[in-house]
Amino acid sequence: MRRKKFTPLETIGRQRKDMMSLTGFTGFVDENIEWLRLTPANRFQETTKLWQFYIALGGKLDPEPDPQSPFYFQETQG
Secondary structure, eight states: OOOOOOOHHHHHHHHHHHHHHHHTOOSOOHHHHHHHHSOHHHHHHHHHHHHHHHHHTTOOOSOOOOTTSTTOOOOOOO
């Protein structure tokens, strides 16, 4: 009996599926698996780094005004 030959893409897919089943995480990409393996303390540290980077790039932590919110009061200029 002959074994089926798999294309390189099929081979990669099979290897990835085998790896995913071994790790216990299915349906996740590699980045997500790495994140899930971090401890909560390490996740907090990584999140802090991301926020520092966002602010360094000029990001702001102020919420954007939402005119559909019942708590939105348009500022009057004067």
